[in-house]
Amino acid sequence: MSFKAFEVSEGPDNGYRSSVVNKSVDDLPPGEVLINVQYSSLNYKDALSSSGNKGVTKNYPHIPGIDAAGIVEKSADPHFLKGDKVIVTGYDLGMNTSGGFAEYIRVPASWPIRLPEGLSRKRSMMYGTAGLTAALSVYNLRKMGVSPPNGKVAVTGASGGVGSMAVAILSHLGYHVTAVTGKKDAVNMLIDLGAKEVIPREALDDQSKKPFLKAQYAAAVDTVGGNILATVLKSLHYGGVATCCGLVNSPDLHTTIYPFILKGVRLIGIDSALCDHALRKEVWEHLATDWRPAKMDRLINTCKLENIQEHLNKMLRGQLSGRYIVKISS
Structure with missing residues (x-):
């Protein structure tokens, strides 16, 4: 099965280039849960990864994206079933593990959490990391x-x-x-x-x-x-x-x-990448209910895979305000 992804590669002049490419699910790293990604979001770590920062990403070519929200396509773990709506943020996603700027990710079963009631996949990425x-x-x-x-x-x-x-x-x-x-x-x-x-x-x-x-x-x-x-x-x-x-x-x-x-x-x-799983779930429940800001939508901008790089460049220059979500697939 093939899918689209935003991939960063290292050029012969030690520069880094990005493009939207076709990948195969067989290219993804091992893991118990295969997820069809609908939304991701832009974060500073993604900007660093896309620019070749070896402190974030050691090996290229690489697919950044430390956030992902989507639907379980396949699971080898009984805690997740095909069709479950899930969020993945942090851990090694998008750093040295193929990330959320792609239509599919495959991750360990300990990484996703189920989408809380009352929170859509799009809104979860309005929050993101x-x-x-x-x-x-x-x-x-x-x-x-x-x-x-x-x-x-x-x-x-x-x-x-x-x-x-x-x-x-x-x-x-x-x-x-x-x-x-x-x-x-x-x-x-x-x-x-x-x-x-x-x-x-x-x-x-x-x-x-x-x-x-x-x-x-x-x-x-x-x-x-x-x-x-x-x-x-x-x-x-x-x-x-x-x-x-x-x-x-x-x-x-x-x-x-x-x-x-x-x-x-x-x-x-504060570290959100490796924080306790139970705490992570508790905080996401708050974000879905009593901590949900009424005016949050006013923070949000949307982009697609094709124009991620221009926004990441602006982020590195300190020229972005608010949050940017990435619509990956319908």
């Missing part, structure tokens, strides 16, 4: 006791996929959200999603090297890392909580231990 990551951040803030009355919650990189989803979910749950972005043209979108205020990233990029700044936030969802995260930690209230899940600004964190030992600040790392 970005939405799951944002929701895991919210989950951890709430687990640490952060509730709306505690004060403002800052979201850095707010116009990106994870950041915009975090703004939408937190606002829906009644939090006072301060959106932090470097994109002036994203202000109206963020206000529309429920942010109470939008501030430029320079406002949270302190260069003074002071161990503390004026306490402004009860919590934060940081998606960029670097000095922005260091500034966030210095700006939290006593007992404040920050989650971190990205490094667009920098993977380095230069700070002191003072916020942690004198103000009881807590920093929680």
Whole structure:
């Protein structure tokens, strides 16, 4: 059986080229579950993979796509039956395992989860890894006791996929959200999603090297890392909580231990790729029900296999806002 896929290959000049090609199901890696993919979504890891980043994808040619939603075509595992609607995000999908930018994927039975009631395959990819990551951040803030009355919650990189989803979910749950972005043209979108205020990233990029700044936030969802995260930690209230899940600004964190030992600040790392399966299911259930933002559709753009690369290039240049879903097959 043949199918269409967006494939990235390495050229003789050490450059990388992408094209839509025909593949065979026999080309797919081993696994217990064969899935007909209807939708995927664009993520920063996909952009890195498509550009030949060997830290994400070691061998080429390769099919990126760390997200996929579709229907089980064949299963060697009794937990899944032909026709089951499923989601696959994270693990090794789209990194070194043939990914969701294709009409078919084959994966281990431990990777998919059944699509929750009330959530369509298309809407699940409106969330995708970005939405799951944002929701895991919210989950951890709430687990640490952060509730709306505690004060403002800052979201850095707010116009990106994870950041915009975090703004939408937190606002829906009644939090006072301060959106932090470097994109002036994203202000109206963020206000529309429920942010109470939008501030430029320079406002949270302190260069003074002071161990503390004026306490402004009860919590934060940081998606960029670097000095922005260091500034966030210095700006939290006593007992404040920050989650971190990205490094667009920098993977380095230069700070002191003072916020942690004198103000009881807590920093929680978020990983959606290998998070516990039971937690993954619980968070997806929240996204299908009580955490479902009313205005989420306004974040969404749609593309096809044929124009994935142009959008991934823009993502690498920091020129995309919101979420992009990919319609794979009907």
